[in-house]
Amino acid sequence: MxxxxxxxxxxxxxxxxxxxxxxxxxxxxxxxxxxxxxxxxxxxxxxxxxxxxxxxxxxxxxxxxxxxxxxxxxxxxxxxxxxxxxxxxxxxxxxxxxxxxxxxxxxxxxxxxxxxxxxxxxxxxxEAAQHVLLWPLPDRLGSLELACLYLAAEDEASIGGDLYAAARTGRGARLLIGDVRGKGLPAVGEAALVLGAFREAAHHLTALPSLAASLERSVIRYLADFEPEEESGERFVTALLLEVPDDEPVVRMTSCGHVAPLLLGSDEGRVGVADLDPAPPLGVGLTDAGGSTVDELPFGPGDTLLLYTDGVVEARDRHGVFYPLAEHASRWAGCAPGVLLDHLRRDLLAHTGGRLGDDVALVAVRRVPPSPAGSRVARALRGALPDGAAAVRTEPGGPEPVPPGPYGPEPGGPEPAPR
Known part of the structure; x- marks a missing residue:
């Protein structure tokens, strides 16, 4: 609705x-x-x-x-x-x-x-700012069906520090979900920065650790100019980067301090929690291409990934009981992404009595067999990439060719110093 x-x-x-x-x-x-x-x-x-x-x-x-x-x-x-x-x-x-x-x-x-x-x-x-900042995710992206949900904790606003985005690349699809420290309108600036940096860099960098390092540099540059003095060193962004290739039944993830997603099996009731090796959040000066790891999980047709921010699992009822997301998500594991999020929205609001203590973002991603039209688009995008770009493997900590420009270091230029 x-x-x-x-x-x-x-x-x-x-x-x-x-x-x-x-x-x-x-x-x-x-x-x-x-x-x-x-x-x-x-x-x-x-x-x-x-x-x-x-x-x-x-x-x-x-x-x-x-x-x-x-x-x-x-x-x-x-x-x-x-x-x-x-x-x-x-x-x-x-x-x-x-x-x-x-x-x-x-x-x-x-x-x-x-x-x-x-x-x-x-x-x-x-609401207008939310539509500009958080572009609605497409219902279909290559071999993926998507649905998203955002619930704000602020009474006066419908937007806060939680964020999500998706991009179609030549090899598949990339997704981002994150959470800026704090909530409400003061966090909008950092959320807009991370989203803009991801939407551009996702098409230039071929490995998730390099993408995470690029976002880290963008956040550090922003905080150097706009971070309030009284909050120096306390601003950061947790983020989860995902890559779903078209030709492999896997999903690759790099976590920068973000909560691990749930993997809902195609058969109803099977729910697993991804075991990730997270790097520090963005903005603390410790995320680089060599320090981030890539975790790979099986992700076949019919499986669903449920991405969320900590506002979901930290939501409490009037007795102080946290919302049991994994237990309740298992009830609708076989549903389409939109139906799944609609059930979770009603269930979460019923659990909290309609009062959320923090902003909530949910993204459901289900893998389906790619359509012929999607295959043609993927081949066209793959052919538009520079020679050799599609052949670069995503190896954790491996060397990564980074093109010159605002999302990568200039040739021969020094790396930004950690904060």
């Missing part, structure tokens, strides 16, 4: 709730008025009429709330007229008090509506 559809359904539910509360308020005015009239004269129920505008303000705007408040004041005056005490000091004080309280409730309703409009504007801007 898209954000627009969720917003429309939410507004529809609020309208229905508002109409119901308005009916309750009208019934309360009638019941309190009749009850005050039929009860003995020493019992005064009129002051309870303030409940009606208070209930109305929960879901309706200032105008409707003001109308209900005026109706309550009129009902209080009618009670005084019926008891032949309209001009008595007691009734006058009750009418004035009810009018003042109704005005205060309307004023609070005005402030709340203004805050609601500001929040809606911030959310619309954040």
């Amino acid at each position: 898209s954000a627009g559809q969720q917003g429309s359904s939410g507004r529809g539910r609020r309208r229905q709730s508002g109409h119901a509360l308005l009916l309750v308020a009208a019934v309360l005015v009638v019941l309190i008025t009749v009850s005050d009239i039929v009860t003995p004269t020493d019992i005064h129920l009129g002051p309870l009429l303030v409940i009606a505008p208070a209930v109305t303000a929960w879901a309706e705007g200032p105008r409707t709330t003001g109308c209900v408040g005026a109706l309550s004041v009129a009902a209080q005056a009618f009670i005084g007229w019926h008891s032949h005490a309209l001009l008595s000091r007691n009734v006058i004080v009750q009418v004035i008090s009810l009018a003042v309280l109704s005005v205060l409730i309307v004023a609070l309703s005005v402030v709340r509506d203004r805050r609601r409009r500001e929040l809606a504007q911030v959310r619309s801007v954040a």
Whole structure:
């Protein structure tokens, strides 16, 4: 379900709730008025009429709330007229008090509506920023079916520090999922940097360790200029880089401090956790092409990789119990990626009561037999690569030819010094 559809359904539910509360308020005015009239004269129920505008303000705007408040004041005056005490000091004080309280409730309703409009504007801007930063992943990429999900922890924004991206190369597909330290809009800058660097470097570097080293250099250059002094040395990005070749039933991964993905078998209920040898996170100055390792796992047709950020497994329920992702993902191991993430989204929100403590990103990747059209594209892309580029093997720690330019060291130039 898209954000627009969720917003429309939410507004529809609020309208229905508002109409119901308005009916309750009208019934309360009638019941309190009749009850005050039929009860003995020493019992005064009129002051309870303030409940009606208070209930109305929960879901309706200032105008409707003001109308209900005026109706309550009129009902209080009618009670005084019926008891032949309209001009008595007691009734006058009750009418004035009810009018003042109704005005205060309307004023609070005005402030709340203004805050609601500001929040809606911030959310619309954040949603636009999310669409620009986190490009929607394609449903199909070569021999892969993809689906992605992003849930933000910030009430005022729909974007934070979690990120994901995919790129089609001549030999297969490459994917990235990562998590910038922190959450909310302050982490957007670093997320945008990493995504931009990956989208370009993924097509130039033939080995995952070199790609990780390129992202490390980009993050260090960014932090050297934009890292706040009070957070010096504390900013970093965890990342998981994946490569799925078209012609081999494997997936290769290089982890820079990121959580290992789940491998869901084609038969329902079989779930495994990838055993990775992670390098340090990006931005701490310790990730280089020789220090990162490549972990290789079997990944055949029908298998699904579930990539996620730590906000998923660190989500707690009201008793403090962490969300058991592997256990719950096994229930839908045989589902298509989109269906799998839809189940996990509902299950995660139900587990946390709709309140996330950290941003959440999920990417499901299922391998399917490549289509003839995808094979033609792969051959065309492979033919467009420079001579010999497709023949370079991805060996952990091995030498890696790096083209000159912003994503690799200039010929003869020094490597960036560690931070």
